[in-house]
Amino acid sequence: MQPNDPILKLRDVQVHFPVKTGVFKRVTGHVRAVDGVDLDVRRGEVLGLVGESGCGKTTLGKAILQLVRATQGTVTYSGEDGETELTSLDDAGLFRFRKRLQIVFQDPHSSLNPAFTIFGSLEDPLRHYGVKTREERRKIVGDLLEAVNMRRESMDRYPHEFSGGQRQRIGIARALSIEPELIVCDEAVSALDVSIQAQVLQLLMELKREKNLTYVFITHDLSVTEYLCDRIAVMYLGKIVELCDAEDLYANTLHPYSQALLSAIPVADLDKKSRRIVLQGDVPSPVNPPSGCPFHPRCRYVVDRCKTEVPELRRFKSAKGEHMAACHLIDQPLAEQPLRTESP
Amino acid sequence: MANEVALTVNGLKTYIYTNNRCNRALDGVSFEIRQGKTLCIVGESGCGKSVTADSIMQLLPTLSRIEDGEITYHGPDGPVRIDQLPRDGAKMRAIRGKEIAMIFQDPMTALNPVYSIGFQIKEMLKYHTGLGRSDRHSKAIDLLRSMGIPLPEKRVNEYPHLYSGGMRQRAMIAIAMSCNPRILIADEPTTALDVTIQAQIFELMDTLKRDHGTAIMLITHDMGVVAELADDVAVMYMGNIVEAGPVGKVLRNPVHPYTRALLESIPVLGRGKDQEIKAIPGQTPDPYNRPKGCQFADRCAYRIGACDQMPDETQVAPDHRVTCWRYEEFAADAAE
Structure with missing residues (x-):
C-alpha cells in the first residue's frame, strides 16, 4: 500500500432521487443530484469538493459512505485486505467498512442528540465495534476529548452546555472514535465564527498528521480549501467540471465556471482586488438539467457545440500532476471566443 | 453631498433583559454613516452588530431598552432623534422604510x-x-x-x-x-447565498450607492466582504467598537489586537497552502458574565494589568480610532 494509492475509486456514480407528485405519488421525474462522477481519492490526501448549493457535493459525500445508495455506478474501497465494491454490499456487509469511513456533519447543533450526554453520544460507535466494558469506553472517550483539546470531564455534560466550536470538536471526536481511515467533512467549519473556524481547521490538520487520515472536505468556501486541500474537485449540477492540484486551480484555472466562482469570492486583501465575473441567473434545476454542457446557459464563452454535446472530463498538461476539466473550448484561447451579449 | 453625514450614533447603550438578567448588548457604540459611502460593521456572532441595526430601526425586542446615547438621523427636514421617538409612533413609521430601509439576513x-x-x-x-x-x-x-x-x-x-x-x-x-431611502441597512444580506449570487447582490448594492447616493451600513462577519465593499469599517467585539476607520487603514495597519488576530485567523484566497493562520485562543465570553475591563483581555496575547479596566476610545489618526491601552505600540509597529 503506497501512500498515493487510491483508497476509494468512484466510477460513473449517479444518485437520482425520484420526484413524486399527486395523490398517488406518481414518479414524474428525477432529481439528478449526482450525475456520473469518476473520482479517485488517494490515501493520505485532503480532497476538496467545492461548488454552490444544490450542486450535489453533499450527496456525493453521502454516496461515498453509502448513506445514500448510488442509483448507478460503483464505489470501490481498497485497503489492506484488497478491493471491495461497497455499492454491491448489503447493510450487514457494510458494517465492517463503516468503521473505516466516517463523517463530520455541518451543523454542530443538530448532529448531537440533546438527550444524551457527550459520553452517551461518543460511546455508541465504540459499543458497536467491540469495546465491551463501560470503564474502557469511558477511558477511550476521555482520551478522544483530550485529543480534540477538550477536558475529560466534559463527557458527562449535555450538548447544550457547549459552544458551537466545542460541539464541532465533539463531532470530530465521534468520527475519530473507531479509528477510521477516511473522514468526510461536510461543511465542517461553515457554521463557525472565523476565530473558532481557525481552531477547528488547525485541529483537523494536526489529527491528519498524527493519525494518517484521508479527508474528503466538502465546502463552499474556496479560501478554506486552498489552505487545507491537496486536490480540489469543482462540481456543478451533479458533475465534476474541474479536478486538479489545489495550487493549480488557483494559478491556472481552466473551466469558465471555476473562474467565475473564484472571482466571485471576496478576498480579505486590499492589494488583490480583482475584477468580478458576475454570472447571470441561477443554477438550473437538477430535475431538468440543460442539454449539452450543464453550465452553458450561464457561460460567457458559450458556442453552439456546448448546447448539444456534453463535454467529457479531459486531461490537460500541468506542472503539478494531472489537471482535468470538462469544457470543449479549453484547447483554444478563451479570449477569442464570442462573448455572450444577452442574458437568458 | 458625498460627505454629508446621514446618521450619527453616539455612545449608544442598548440592554436586553431576559430571565431577570441583563445583557449589555451594546455598551457605548459611536459611529456615523455618510451619504454615498458604505460602512461595514464586522464582528463575530453575539458581538452586537444586529442589535445596532435593530436599535437604529427601532425593531428591538420588547424587553430591551436604549439606556443611553443618541441616534440622530439627519433628514431633509433637519435632525431627528430616533432614540427618543416612540417605537410605533407615526413619526417613526414614516422614517422606517421610507428614509431608512433594511435588508434582512434570511430572505426566506x-x-x-x-x-x-x-x-x-x-x-x-x-x-x-x-x-x-x-x-x-x-x-x-x-x-x-x-x-x-x-x-x-x-x-x-x-x-x-x-x-x-x-x-x-x-x-x-x-x-x-x-x-x-437615504440610508440602507443590510444585516448580513448574503450570508445565506452562494458566492456567485452574492457577487450579483453586491454588484446591485454598488450600483445603488453610485446612482442614488444611498448611505449603506453593511453588517457582515466576512473580512473579504469588508475588503471588497467598504469605505469605512467598524470592528465590534462584545458590544463595543474596538477599532474604526477607513478600510485601507484598518485592514492594512490594524492597531487593535482583536482586529489583528481576526485578520491572521482567516485563510486568504491566493496565498496558497503555506500561509500561516493563527487561531484566536478561547471563545467569546458569556454575555451575562463579562470580563470586568476590556472584553477581549482574556483572549488577548498582549494583556497587561491595566486591561482590567475598560480603555477609552483614542484617536490614532483623525479618522482612525481604537479602544486599547497598548495601541501606541501597535501603531508604531504598523508604521514601520
Whole structure:
C-alpha cells in the first residue's frame, strides 16, 4: 500500500432521487443530484469538493459512505485486505467498512442528540465495534476529548452546555472514535465564527498528521480549501467540471465556471482586488438539467457545440500532476471566443 | 453631498433583559454613516452588530431598552432623534422604510409567504408614497426589473416560494429600495447565498450607492466582504467598537489586537497552502458574565494589568480610532 494509492475509486456514480407528485405519488421525474462522477481519492490526501448549493457535493459525500445508495455506478474501497465494491454490499456487509469511513456533519447543533450526554453520544460507535466494558469506553472517550483539546470531564455534560466550536470538536471526536481511515467533512467549519473556524481547521490538520487520515472536505468556501486541500474537485449540477492540484486551480484555472466562482469570492486583501465575473441567473434545476454542457446557459464563452454535446472530463498538461476539466473550448484561447451579449 | 453625514450614533447603550438578567448588548457604540459611502460593521456572532441595526430601526425586542446615547438621523427636514421617538409612533413609521430601509439576513423568513412579492412591494408604496393603484403596480414591476429579475410582469404576482434564494434577496432589496431611502441597512444580506449570487447582490448594492447616493451600513462577519465593499469599517467585539476607520487603514495597519488576530485567523484566497493562520485562543465570553475591563483581555496575547479596566476610545489618526491601552505600540509597529 503506497501512500498515493487510491483508497476509494468512484466510477460513473449517479444518485437520482425520484420526484413524486399527486395523490398517488406518481414518479414524474428525477432529481439528478449526482450525475456520473469518476473520482479517485488517494490515501493520505485532503480532497476538496467545492461548488454552490444544490450542486450535489453533499450527496456525493453521502454516496461515498453509502448513506445514500448510488442509483448507478460503483464505489470501490481498497485497503489492506484488497478491493471491495461497497455499492454491491448489503447493510450487514457494510458494517465492517463503516468503521473505516466516517463523517463530520455541518451543523454542530443538530448532529448531537440533546438527550444524551457527550459520553452517551461518543460511546455508541465504540459499543458497536467491540469495546465491551463501560470503564474502557469511558477511558477511550476521555482520551478522544483530550485529543480534540477538550477536558475529560466534559463527557458527562449535555450538548447544550457547549459552544458551537466545542460541539464541532465533539463531532470530530465521534468520527475519530473507531479509528477510521477516511473522514468526510461536510461543511465542517461553515457554521463557525472565523476565530473558532481557525481552531477547528488547525485541529483537523494536526489529527491528519498524527493519525494518517484521508479527508474528503466538502465546502463552499474556496479560501478554506486552498489552505487545507491537496486536490480540489469543482462540481456543478451533479458533475465534476474541474479536478486538479489545489495550487493549480488557483494559478491556472481552466473551466469558465471555476473562474467565475473564484472571482466571485471576496478576498480579505486590499492589494488583490480583482475584477468580478458576475454570472447571470441561477443554477438550473437538477430535475431538468440543460442539454449539452450543464453550465452553458450561464457561460460567457458559450458556442453552439456546448448546447448539444456534453463535454467529457479531459486531461490537460500541468506542472503539478494531472489537471482535468470538462469544457470543449479549453484547447483554444478563451479570449477569442464570442462573448455572450444577452442574458437568458 | 458625498460627505454629508446621514446618521450619527453616539455612545449608544442598548440592554436586553431576559430571565431577570441583563445583557449589555451594546455598551457605548459611536459611529456615523455618510451619504454615498458604505460602512461595514464586522464582528463575530453575539458581538452586537444586529442589535445596532435593530436599535437604529427601532425593531428591538420588547424587553430591551436604549439606556443611553443618541441616534440622530439627519433628514431633509433637519435632525431627528430616533432614540427618543416612540417605537410605533407615526413619526417613526414614516422614517422606517421610507428614509431608512433594511435588508434582512434570511430572505426566506423575512418575506411573508402568504402575500405575493408584488403585494409586499406595493404595500411600501401605498403607505409611503401618494401613488395610485395602477402606478404602484407599474412601479413594482419597474423595481423588479431594475433588480434584474426576469419576466417581472409575471413574477410580480408570484409568491416567495416560487423565487430562488438569490431572487428572494433581490425582491427584498426591491422592497427596501422602493421609496429611495437615504440610508440602507443590510444585516448580513448574503450570508445565506452562494458566492456567485452574492457577487450579483453586491454588484446591485454598488450600483445603488453610485446612482442614488444611498448611505449603506453593511453588517457582515466576512473580512473579504469588508475588503471588497467598504469605505469605512467598524470592528465590534462584545458590544463595543474596538477599532474604526477607513478600510485601507484598518485592514492594512490594524492597531487593535482583536482586529489583528481576526485578520491572521482567516485563510486568504491566493496565498496558497503555506500561509500561516493563527487561531484566536478561547471563545467569546458569556454575555451575562463579562470580563470586568476590556472584553477581549482574556483572549488577548498582549494583556497587561491595566486591561482590567475598560480603555477609552483614542484617536490614532483623525479618522482612525481604537479602544486599547497598548495601541501606541501597535501603531508604531504598523508604521514601520
